[in-house]
Amino acid sequence: MLFKDIIGQDEIKARLIQSVRERRISHAQFFLGREGTGTLPTALAFAQYIMCENKSSGDSCGICSSCIKHSKCIHPDLHFTFPFKYEKELGRLCQDYLPQWRTMLLKNPYFGLSDWFDHIKSENKQINITADECYEIVRKLNLKSYEAEFKIFLIWMPEYLGKEGNSLLKSLEEPPPNTLFLLVGESDEKVLNTILSRTQVLRFHTLTDEELAGALISRNAVSESEAKRIARISDGSYSVALAEINHSSELLEELMLEWFRIVLKPDIRALNKWIDQFVDLGRERQKLYIKQTLQFIRETLIAKNLGETHVRVREQDINLLRWLSANFKADDAEELSFILDDLHYYIERNANPRIQMMYVSLTLHRLLTNNNIFLEQRMA
Numbered sequence: 001m002l003f004k005d006i007i008g009q010d011e012i013k014a015r016l017i018q019s020v021r022e023r024r025i026s027h028a029q030f031f032l033g034r035e036g037t038g039t040l041p042t043a044l045a046f047a048q049y050i051m052c053e054n055k056s057s058g059d060s061c062g063i064c065s066s067c068i069k070h071s072k073c074i075h076p077d078l079h080f081t082f083p084f085k086y087e088k089e090l091g092r093l094c095q096d097y098l099p100q101w102r103t104m105l106l107k108n109p110y111f112g113l114s115d116w117f118d119h120i121k122s123e124n125k126q127i128n129i130t131a132d133e134c135y136e137i138v139r140k141l142n143l144k145s146y147e148a149e150f151k152i153f154l155i156w157m158p159e160y161l162g163k164e165g166n167s168l169l170k171s172l173e174e175p176p177p178n179t180l181f182l183l184v185g186e187s188d189e190k191v192l193n194t195i196l197s198r199t200q201v202l203r204f205h206t207l208t209d210e211e212l213a214g215a216l217i218s219r220n221a222v223s224e225s226e227a228k229r230i231a232r233i234s235d236g237s238y239s240v241a242l243a244e245i246n247h248s249s250e251l252l253e254e255l256m257l258e259w260f261r262i263v264l265k266p267d268i269r270a271l272n273k274w275i276d277q278f279v280d281l282g283r284e285r286q287k288l289y290i291k292q293t294l295q296f297i298r299e300t301l302i303a304k305n306l307g308e309t310h311v312r313v314r315e316q317d318i319n320l321l322r323w324l325s326a327n328f329k330a331d332d333a334e335e336l337s338f339i340l341d342d343l344h345y346y347i348e349r350n351a352n353p354r355i356q357m358m359y360v361s362l363t364l365h366r367l368l369t370n371n372n373i374f375l376e377q378r379m380a
């Protein structure tokens with residue numbers, strides 16, 4: 001990974017490059033940022049830059065033997081640790097799961113936890129960074145590096161280090177010479193304090209709409225207007241934007257219209273069928289659906305407060321928007337936004353989408369009609 005292939009994050013890139021040039025590389029750093037902001041690709045680019053045999057003042061050369069190995073994620077001095085689902089026949093250590101990990105990195109390093117879970121077909125709760133893996137890191141620390149001057153341990157999602165992570169504390173604080181730890185995660189609150197306090201934290205900001213739209217146009221050949229639309233609903237995350245490209249948004253919009261129709265009526269049988277469809281979308285598209293609906297609710301609020309000329313929706317959706325803005329009180333629209341935000345949060349963490357969506361639908365019905373007839377029908 002080259003620095004030039006990272007979207008945005010110019011300040012962080014400059015800081016990292018400078019630290020290498022001045023040979024003041026901090027030995028334990030935590031690349032902290034939301035999924036899709038570029039934490040993992042930046043850590044990869046940093047590792048490659050440190051080991052590049054012919055680096056320039058701004059990037060790796062991309063063609064030396066070290067860079068070639070990095071481009072295939074097979075450099076022997078870059079060690080990966082990540083949460084995985086233990087399978088007896090595969091083994092207890094991350095190195096046993098490297099083929100899956102490399103496939104993922106090479107396909108698109110802007111992936112998040114849910115993509116990884118999907119890739120290894122696992123549920124959140126079965127995933128872990130094992131104690132064995134921690135001991136393995138300690139063991140490798142004592143080995144000499146194979147080829148490069150530095151040995152780098154990249155730990156993705158240190159949130160999954162339980163108390164067994166404490167076996168790493170001494171190494172994090174005082175690693176052997178020429179050893180670096182790069183931790184890459186999303187939430188400092190979920191990382192053991194003992195670990196966090198031993199790292200230097202680099203905070204990645206969410207990407208701006210301009211950065212995202214630019215990336216979509218140059219990397220994914222998306223038209224300018226489509227790129228702007230996707231950037232708006234992607235919440236500063238390139239992974240979300242990619243998911244949006246990969247799946248046509250038309251279907252999701254149709255689904256949204258149908259949802260409002262069914263929930264308003266209400267028709268419990270139709271809702272159950274609708275939820276089947278929602279579940280079949282899979283997690284990434286469920287998240288997109290929620291984002292898109294959230295965006296629509298926001299547009300409704302804008303229409304209500306500032307007038308229709310300020311909204312950005314498709315021609316064919318304008319009737320629904322008018323209807324909603326006439327029937328939703330501002331407080332209700334806000335409540336629905338909160339509930340959808342929560343729904344997004346739970347889906348991301350592998351909650352049961354059927355139960356969650358049923359709850360949200362019932363709430364929406366109550367907001368739209370101010371009664372609980374749906375619930376009575378369900379009980380009957």
Ligand SMILES: [Zn+2]
Binds near residue numbers: 052053061062064065
């Ligand atoms: Zn190189």
